[in-house]
Amino acid sequence: MKIVRSLIQRPLLAASLLALMGSVATPAFAGKTLDAIKSRGMLNCGVNPSLPGFAAADSQGNWTGLDVDVCKAVAATVLNDAAKVKWTPLNATQRFAVLQAGEIDILSRNTTWTLNRDASLGLHFTGTTYYDGQGFMVTKKSKITSAKSLKGATVCVQSGTTTEKNLNDYSKVNKLNIKPVVFDTQEATNKAYFAGRCQAYTTDASGLASVRNKEATNPDDHVILADLISKEPLGPSVRRGDDEFFAIVKWVVYALIEAEEYGITQANVDQMKSSTDPVVQRILGTSEDTGKLLGLDKEWAYRAIKAVGNYGEMFERNVGPKSTLKLPRGLNNQWNKGGLMYAPPVR
């Protein structure tokens, strides 16, 4: 199945390049993406094929995860139905080309926000949904206790990620002479590491937790080292040239974060509609109409929260204490609770 999938995915990249050649060049004008989504009645969303906690499909084909929830929230806002999303699983190398070619509207695939990507790939990051850092996973049996003791070690990496560069930087600064073994899919990387081919597996710490949980015969045999060697702000991105849709995705994420700050949850969102707090009223559209400025209706944020809950709930359900990953909230807590989640006001 996995092999079949990777075989199927290969032509996707070529197809997107062809699409870039074939599609008629038209000047970008605002609202094009939104109109297209509305007329097809479907939001096209690119996700990770298999990273439980961020994006994964169950046996019925239902997608769950933090990255998945972002797309569901946007679908609820724009199409009034969180289920109207067409999921496109993408590997790390394909993702940008597929977004550029217009086959997906949002890329929500644990993608690190960097200058290079933001400035030269024809896309815009709309914000950070998960603050992460690159880490290492090793076996408990090995005598490796810190990233600095990886001298001359072979490390399994997935191709097409920021990981390769970070690994090289860290190896150089600390004179470790780390030997990367690079695979094109996550499945191949997982298999090689768990077969013992590499002494360490490196990717974002959250990804390591997900892989350990899902793939290891006994997760306790593997340790994720405490050292993080990079900053990895992960977030969704959209195609350039459509400021209106860019703003919609950006503000849906902010609304979800602010909903947590003001205590609006999936469960109480209907009661909150009668709240007298002016901030809550603005978010839920019971006083001012903030939606109009985004080309939406009054209840845009209400629908997003109703569909997936606020950011805190998304975190808890997918990667936090209520999930199998049990990742600590850490940097992803609200700004007033020691974290970095700080949404500009919905005003």
Added chain:
Amino acid sequence: MMIPPAPPPPPRSRAWSWRSQSFRGLVYQILTILLLVLAVSYLLSNTFANMRTRGIQSGFDFFLQPAGFAIGESLFEFDSSQGYWVAYLVGLSNTLRVALVGIVLATVLGTLIGIGRLSNNMLVRGLCTVHVEVTRNVPLLLQLFMWYFAMTELLPTIEEPFKPLASVFLSKNGLQYPLPEWSTGHWGTVVGLLSGAVAWRFWASRAIRQFEITGQYHPARTHLIGLGILLAVTAVGWLAGGAPGEVSIPEATEINVIGGGSVTPEYLTLLIGLTVYTSGYIAEVVRSGIQSVAYGQHEAAVALGLPRSAELRLVQLPQALRVIVPPLTSQYLNLTKNSSLAVAVGYPDLVSIGSTALNQTGRAIECIAVVMLCYLSLSLLTSALMNIYNRRVQIKDR
């Protein structure tokens, strides 16, 4: 009987008229070329227009910028501060390293199995048939996965490597062994090795001349002496270079083994996978080539009392080669192109490096174009060399 000469063909009209076939042909050719140019330029201008509107940067300027990523194995020292073009060279050299060795091994194995298919021994014939049928009918990617997982499962762990000899380690990191360190003095060794090889060749052709005069031929003795000459001349070259003797010896550390030369499981997987897969095809090419030689040649060889080995070497193979070489060329090309599956088993070949570069820079079109260009030139070069060889083995009209 005399054949009457054919009447001269009617003079072809060269007038610029629709009635003239050559004129119509010319017009159609011009139209086709025009359409082709239009289609290509439409696609190109569209691509560039789309890229501009979406703010995708393009150009080959990134080639000189530092690559910034490390490469697991390389024939020569590569530092991540070197440019992308050096990284591409490393990828190309890794592709060549696996393709060249693979071609040699696949040819040897394929020839043996192809001959085995015609053996009188039923067991040999049966085994060779099974090999051909299995290797040709299972997709290469699956075969590579099989070899890779067999290798990563079966080899001893990195922490506890197997030590067949002192300073030789075998583990999931591959085979690590002592390797003489390169120094300028080794140029003497290289010169010695090359002149030794030339001397060996002269010695062998002298033996052939001797054979033509006297009928005496001792191939084993001739080549043993040839090998001796090669070794002696190499040793002289090494001494002339100042006898450099530093050897990098792999050492076990707390967590693994570092230093020395190494052959990684990724390289071995790809080499074995490509060799075995291609040998199945080459075996069929060789078998059909041998069978194309008229049966009378076999009978004549037997009548002369030639043993089977001499019959193959002197009678059948030289004639079979004329049939074998062209399809063999396309198998060589296939092997080289199939090596692009390397990334599936983690070997840093040209495609692997290209896709890393693609992702770091985002220049999809440029990166893929360079990789395509590299394969195209490799294939054309291989074809050209094989065509030269083909002309040499063809029957010559004297």
